[in-house]
Amino acid sequence: MASVKLELDTQNIIDSFFDETKLLGIVTTVKDYRFCWNLNNMLGLNFRINHDIEIKLVRKKRTYFFSVYEYREPHSALCHYLYNNLYDGEYLLPEFKNLxxxxxxxxDTVTEDYLDQIKIMLRSIPGVQLVTELTNEKIKNKEYLIF
Structure with a gap:
């Protein structure tokens, strides 16, 4: 009897996850816990690490854990997720090694005005060197951001 190889089509999951999202790339000299502390104190946010949605990847026979910080805006459906792109010399998204x-x-809908305000506030944080908007088309490994 011939064996049948089944393949999971994840494209619908990826498309649904990234529907109406905005993504910023950030370069900073500050460690993740300090960066989140700055975000919370200087911008009035409440980012907290969420171990339940931590990204676990196996590469080169090693396991890497990329922390994800979460903030849910009160009285809104808008959720903010801050991914650490580097763990122990490995990148979550290798195509963005500079971030x-x-x-x-x-x-929820993120207006261009709101996004511009976030970028301006981020640039005011000490140690932030670059803030750039990323389009979904630029991300090669979108599935790594899905939790």
Whole structure:
């Protein structure tokens, strides 16, 4: 009897996850816990590490854990996720080796004005060197951001 190889089509899951999202790339000289502390104190946010959605990847016969910080805006469906792009010399998204963090906003509409305000506030944080908007088309490994 011939064996049948089944393949999981993840494209619909990926498309659904990234529907109406905004993504920022951030370069900073500050460690993740200090960066989140700055975000919370200087911008009035409440990012907290969420171990339940931590990204676990196996590469080169090693396991890597990429922390994800989460902030849910009160009285809104908008959720903010801050991904650490580097763990123990390995990158979550190797195509963005120059970025330290990825900030994903989803579950509600993010206007261009709101996004511009976030970028301006991020640039005011000590140690932040670059803030750039990323389009979904630029991300080669989108599935790594899905939890």
């Amino acid at each position: 330290d963090f990825l900030w994903l906003m989803k579950n």
